[in-house]
Amino acid sequence: MATSDVELTGSTAAYSADNPAPLIEPPRARTPRTARSTSRTRTNFELYGWVFMRLSGIVLAVLVVGHLLIQLVLDGGVSKVSFAFVAGRWASPFWQGWDLLMLWLAMLHGANGLRTVINDYAERDGTRFWLKMLLYAATVFTVLLGTLVIFTFDPNIR
Amino acid sequence: MATPVMDKVEAESPEPADSPYITATFRIRRFNPEAAAEAYWEDFQVEIDPKERVLDALHKIKWDMDGTLTFRRSCAHGICGSDAMRINGRNRLACKTLIKDLAPEKPITVEPIKGLTVQKDLIVDMEPFFQAYRDVMPFLVSHGNEPTRERLQSAADRERFDDTTKCILCAACTSSCPVYWNDGQYFGPAAIVNAHRFIFDSRDEAGEQRLEILNDRDGVWRCRTTFNCTDACPRGIEVTKAIQEVKRALITRRF
Numbered sequence: 001m002a003t004s005d006v007e008l009t010g011s012t013a014a015y016s017a018d019n020p021a022p023l024i025e026p027p028r029a030r031t032p033r034t035a036r037s038t039s040r041t042r043t044n045f046e047l048y049g050w051v052f053m054r055l056s057g058i059v060l061a062v063l064v065v066g067h068l069l070i071q072l073v074l075d076g077g078v079s080k081v082s083f084a085f086v087a088g089r090w091a092s093p094f095w096q097g098w099d100l101l102m103l104w105l106a107m108l109h110g111a112n113g114l115r116t117v118i119n120d121y122a123e124r125d126g127t128r129f130w131l132k133m134l135l136y137a138a139t140v141f142t143v144l145l146g147t148l149v150i151f152t153f154d155p156n157i158r
Numbered sequence: 159m160a161t162p163v164m165d166k167v168e169a170e171s172p173e174p175a176d177s178p179y180i181t182a183t184f185r186i187r188r189f190n191p192e193a194a195a196e197a198y199w200e201d202f203q204v205e206i207d208p209k210e211r212v213l214d215a216l217h218k219i220k221w222d223m224d225g226t227l228t229f230r231r232s233c234a235h236g237i238c239g240s241d242a243m244r245i246n247g248r249n250r251l252a253c254k255t256l257i258k259d260l261a262p263e264k265p266i267t268v269e270p271i272k273g274l275t276v277q278k279d280l281i282v283d284m285e286p287f288f289q290a291y292r293d294v295m296p297f298l299v300s301h302g303n304e305p306t307r308e309r310l311q312s313a314a315d316r317e318r319f320d321d322t323t324k325c326i327l328c329a330a331c332t333s334s335c336p337v338y339w340n341d342g343q344y345f346g347p348a349a350i351v352n353a354h355r356f357i358f359d360s361r362d363e364a365g366e367q368r369l370e371i372l373n374d375r376d377g378v379w380r381c382r383t384t385f386n387c388t389d390a391c392p393r394g395i396e397v398t399k400a401i402q403e404v405k406r407a408l409i410t411r412r413f
């Protein structure tokens with residue numbers, strides 16, 4: 001099969017040495033400007049983020065596995081979970097603290113993980129910015145709502 | 159005919175039982191912006207001794223079958239780093255890859271390395287790759303008077319960065335990295351390897367500066383430890399380990 005045998009689509013048939021097609025470019029290539037523009041924003045943020053992912057991961061492993069065991073496996077499994085069961089656990093400051101820590105760590109860990117994913121995949125700066133704003137808004141909302149519920153939970157609500 | 163010859167006549171007569179030749183299919187990713195906007199696959203049937211290398215097959219195609227096939231190579235012996243390409247889905251040097259190691263009964267795919275602009279066929283624009291390399295200051299920095307003799311170093315000090323001195327800048331690692339595929343602003347493994355080579359050199363005095371550069375938004379923290387780079391490196395450099403060592407140096411410096 002030679003070049004001439006390849007079926008060219010209408011849009012591509014017109015290219016020649018004088019009128020070459022656009023090159024196939026990868027997203028966001030590095031340029032001489034890249035290094036300079038980032039050097040102004042040099043902080044340890046990414047370093048702390050990296051350490052936080054690992055530390056919170058270790059703590060989450062304990063919290064999440066413990067949570068799943070208590071909710072879904074031990075003492076009758078998932079069928080025991082009810083309003084009364086939750087109310088009973090949140091009567092204790094220990095479980096309040098457990099759930100609060102799990103909420104904050106999982107949300108910040110997950111949000112930072114998704115920030116990484118957005119940084120990787122969003123090609124245009126605008127897309128990148130708005131996806132992150134959406135992520136941060138959702139994170140703040142969930143963390144605050146969850147915290148509010150843990151602290152103001154009323155077992156006698158009707 | 160006992161001696162292998164490049165003659166094509168052999169193919170027409172039934173092959174002698176001891177012929178080393180096989181017919182392998184090379185499925186090559188072609189792109190010519192002067193002919194079409196899209197890249198496409200083209201198959202070439204090549205009669206070749208499987209103990210030869212992919213580069214030999216590319217030469218056969220270019221010299222005997224289709225002179226328009228475009229690729230880079232220089233030394234042909236794994237030293238210059240010109241001919242990294244994606245062969246059967248893995249980044250390798252065409253000049254170091256034996257055909258017999260590629261299951262040649264099936265078509266062997268040959269593509270340009272990913273993450274860099276394809277200019278023609280297997281040739282990519284290496285400029286962003288070298289830009290990242292230059293950005294880590296890949297040269298010895300030393301203050302004070304120049305010594306009158308060589309800069310001495312203990313064998314142990316030399317050993318510290320031995321692995322990363324082997325890099326030939328072929329870009330196989332950087333163009334195998336999924337983070338780099340999606341965002342070419344990431345320094346990429348090769349730049350970090352070459353920074354490592356100086357950061358851990360006892361004679362060099364700009365280690366701090368290089369660490370600071372790699373502490374950047376697009377620096378080592380973007381590495382997700384996929385190990386694609388280590389798998390790809392034709393020089394057997396433990397690329398991911400080198401990146402982790404730079405991360406560790408940044409962390410111990412901080413805490």
Ligand code: HEM
Binds near residue numbers: 106111382
């Ligand atoms: C069970 C214990 C957990 C451990 C040990 C853990 C550990 C980690 C580590 C080390 C990373 C960084 C990976 C990298 O930089 O290459 C990571 C990424 C991530 N984690 Fe977790 N994690 C845990 C639980 C969670 C939970 C509960 C969530 C969801 C809320 C979550 C969401 C994520 C996300 C979205 C990423 C980013 C994915 C990526 O980098 O590709 N993780 N995790």
Ligand code: SF4
Binds near residue numbers: 324328329331332
């Ligand atoms: S580290 Fe290995 S794969 Fe990467 S550029 Fe150097 S020689 Fe090539």
Ligand code: FES
Binds near residue numbers: 253254
């Ligand atoms: S041609 Fe020099 S490394 Fe392959």
